[in-house]
Amino acid sequence: MVSRTTDDYKAMALAGCAAICEPAFWAGFDRKSADGFYDYFCQLTQHEPARAQKNGIPHYSWLCINPKESEDMGLAREVMALIPEFLNAPNVLGIGEIGLNKNTKNELKILEAHIDLAVKHNQLILVHTPHLEDKRKGTRLILDALKNNPKIEPHRVIIDHVEEHTFREVIDQGFWAGITLYPESKASPQRAIDMVETISAQRVWLNSACDWGHSDPLSVPKTALEMKRRGHSVQAIDNLIFGNPIQFLSQSKKFIRPEVI
Amino acid sequence: MSSPTRKEVADLHFMDARAKLLDLAAFLDRVDRSSGSDDHRIRGLRLALKVLNEGNKNRVAEILNQWSDPTAEPLDKSDTKAATGVWPQL
Numbered sequence: 001m002v003s004r005t006t007d008d009y010k011a012m013a014l015a016g017c018a019a020i021c022e023p024a025f026w027a028g029f030d031r032k033s034a035d036g037f038y039d040y041f042c043q044l045t046q047h048e049p050a051r052a053q054k055n056g057i058p059h060y061s062w063l064c065i066n067p068k069e070s071e072d073m074g075l076a077r078e079v080m081a082l083i084p085e086f087l088n089a090p091n092v093l094g095i096g097e098i099g100l101n102k103n104t105k106n107e108l109k110i111l112e113a114h115i116d117l118a119v120k121h122n123q124l125i126l127v128h129t130p131h132l133e134d135k136r137k138g139t140r141l142i143l144d145a146l147k148n149n150p151k152i153e154p155h156r157v158i159i160d161h162v163e164e165h166t167f168r169e170v171i172d173q174g175f176w177a178g179i180t181l182y183p184e185s186k187a188s189p190q191r192a193i194d195m196v197e198t199i200s201a202q203r204v205w206l207n208s209a210c211d212w213g214h215s216d217p218l219s220v221p222k223t224a225l226e227m228k229r230r231g232h233s234v235q236a237i238d239n240l241i242f243g244n245p246i247q248f249l250s251q252s253k254k255f256i257r258p259e260v261i
Numbered sequence: 262m263s264s265p266t267r268k269e270v271a272d273l274h275f276m277d278a279r280a281k282l283l284d285l286a287a288f289l290d291r292v293d294r295s296s297g298s299d300d301h302r303i304r305g306l307r308l309a310l311k312v313l314n315e316g317n318k319n320r321v322a323e324i325l326n327q328w329s330d331p332t333a334e335p336l337d338k339s340d341t342k343a344a345t346g347v348w349p350q351l
Contacts, residue, residue: 068342102339103330132344136329164322165329190274191321229273231262 001210001217002043003028006051008210008217013055015221018242018258020052021207021249023062023097023126028212030069034078037065041082045089058258060249062096062126063087070101070110080113087121093252094118096126097160100138103130108141115149124252125157126178129166131185139166143173156251158205161186167199176248177204181219182211189223193230196240205245305347327351 001008001022012020024044031037044061052059063086065079086092095118100107118125127146130138142159146152159170160178163186170177179195180186187195192206206223209215216222220241227237242260249255265273292303309324317323328347 071339101342102336102344104336104339106338108335130344132346133328133330133348134344136326137332140333141335163325164319165325190277194321230265233262236262 001052002040002048003212004210004217006054009052009055009057012217013057015218016260017057017220018260019058019060019245019249021060021062021093021126021245022048022210023066023128024064025066025097025128025211026068034075034082037079038082041086045086045091049091058091058256060091060093060255061089062094063092064095064098064114065110066097067099067101067107067111067128067130071104071106073106073110076106076110077113080110080117083117084121087123090254093249093255094124094126095121096124097128098125099128099142099160100130101128101134103134103138103141108145111142112145112149115145115152119149119151124249125152127157127159129159129161131161135161135163136165139169143169143175146175147173155203158248160207162195162204163187164191164195164199167195167204171200171203175203179204179206180209181206181216181223182209183214183216183219185213189219189226192223193226193232201236201240203244203248204240205248206241301349301351302345302347305351308351 001020022044024040027040031040041063044063048061049059063083065076070076083095095114098111098114100111115125117123127142129135129142139159139162146154146157154174155176158176158178161180162170162177167177167179177200179192181189181192186209196204206220208217208219210217224237224241227240246257250257305328309327312320312323312327328351330348
């Protein structure tokens with residue numbers, strides 16, 4: 001996790017984390033050239049897996065130019081041209097996290113280009129939906145873009161960062177949904193489990209944001225604890241926290257079902 | 262899993278909700294003590310407060326929808342990368 005310390009890997013290992021999925025995302029600043037992304041993709045495919053392995057955690061990644069940096073379409077296309085070289089890396093599961101940030105026309109064009117790239121290389125897709133007041137509109141634009149590509153199979157796409165006003169729309173259209181746990185800006189453990197209880201426990205996974213900003217790498221086990229406090233069975237907790245991500249990720253031949261201690 | 266009773270829900274989550282409500286009250290007091298012009302985020306927050314007591318069982322979705330950009334067309338360009346939490350034109 002490029003934005004976290006080695007101590008976070010250790011804490012996640014101690015909390016029972018069986019595997020890490022790290023999407024390509026914003027670095028907290030805009031990179032000035034495609035060379036910067038080349039180095040970043042090396043980091044995601046070589047250096048971070050090695051860091052994670054020191055704590056016994058398998059590390060997987062997703063590649064793209066994230067929507068926050070895709071407004072510059074010239075740079076975005078240069079970066080996208082680099083991606084095929086990395087798709088054969090053993091830890092790359094697909095294209096992501098693609099999507100929209102401020103729902104602009106340029107962002108949408110680059111999203112469509114990423115969808116084409118994923119289809120061409122038969123990759124799974126991980127989608128970032130916009131933040132806060134931009135989420136509902138962006139989610140709808142993203143769903144339309146995916147549905148406009150006849151080769152997209154919804155069960156091979158996960159739409160991340162759903163909240164109460166977008167979750168049902170994603171699930172109803174056959175896609176997977178991701179509930180991202182953040183201390184402030186997305187879902188809390190309590191809200192996440194409310195959504196699972198009232199909307200769907202199928203085709204959904206939970207993920208801890210391991211971001212530059214205020215975030216908590218242990219929020220998935222904390223959410224498992226919230227389920228336990230509410231009286232959910234061990235089986236129900238295991239299905240949501242472990243079984244569902246295994247089911248989605250196993251659609252990539254590179255994903256190896258992790259052993260759990 | 263059977264549906265919990267109200268007492269069970271309160272036993273589990275009341276103190277957390279109580280603390281968050283008091284924090285919100287303190288925030289609004291702080292806002293009222295401050296000077297300057299209106300802020301769309303605080304306007305959005307005050308609008309959302311009305312939803313809390315209306316008995317709708319989907320309060321979170323309703324509030325999130327209230328704060329969302331209601332338009333459908335992609336923007337030509339954006340002046341900023343960041344969202345603020347409430348649609349500025351609300």
